Amino acid sequence: MTRIVDRGAITAGWVGVGMAVTIGVSFLLVIPIEPVFWYLALPAGLMIGYYANARSGRTAGPWGRILVNALFAGLVTGLTSAALLLAVKALFFAADTGYRDASAGGPLTCTTGADCVYERYVAAGQGDALARAGVGDAGAFSALYWREQATTAGLVLVLTTLGGLGGGLVYGVTRSRGAAERQVARGT
Numbered sequence: 001m002t003r004i005v006d007r008g009a010i011t012a013g014w015v016g017v018g019m020a021v022t023i024g025v026s027f028l029l030v031i032p033i034e035p036v037f038w039y040l041a042l043p044a045g046l047m048i049g050y051y052a053n054a055r056s057g058r059t060a061g062p063w064g065r066i067l068v069n070a071l072f073a074g075l076v077t078g079l080t081s082a083a084l085l086l087a088v089k090a091l092f093f094a095a096d097t098g099y100r101d102a103s104a105g106g107p108l109t110c111t112t113g114a115d116c117v118y119e120r121y122v123a124a125g126q127g128d129a130l131a132r133a134g135v136g137d138a139g140a141f142s143a144l145y146w147r148e149q150a151t152t153a154g155l156v157l158v159l160t161t162l163g164g165l166g167g168g169l170v171y172g173v174t175r176s177r178g179a180a181e182r183q184v185a186r187g188t
Contacts (some may be wrong), residue, residue, distance in 0.1 A: 025098040029088065098120070
């Protein structure tokens with residue numbers, strides 16, 4: 001055994017990429033409810049950590065190998081989720097033209113990008129809170145905005161990765177002991 005992770009865990013990592021993209025597209029683009037995306041980070045990690053070992057057929061073997069498989073799949077899934085979150089935020093941040101429906105007060109007068117996003121927050125009544133945070137222009141707003149987005153992406157990455165480890169622990173505790181004993185007896 002020379003691999004760091006089992007082949008099944010590598011496959012699970014790719015499944016995790018697909019799962020992260022599906023969750024991200026669903027809750028960041030199709031039905032834009034971002035908190036649902038955050039809340040699904042931990043359960044997604046749990047499922048992919050468990051799956052990494054089930055896919056690898058880890059009915060026997062050391063706990064370390066089980067946890068490495070789970071950590072790998074959780075980390076790949078978490079990195080994909082975090083990158084997708086930042087990519088979607090960057091798309092909407094850069095493409096904001098200030099358009100608003102007439103019922104919301106009509107279009108904002110701003111330059112496409114950071115200036116329009118800043119003006120949108122001010123128009124939504126967040127101007128005083130931004131001023132208290134030391135934000136008075138689009139440049140300062142951009143720095144604050146991207147710090148917050150990086151923090152959120154980091155949290156999604158950590159939760160998904162920890163969920164992956166948790167899934168590995170659950171797998172290790174619940175795996176079939178009889179099959180594990182047979183596999184050890186056969187020497188595989």
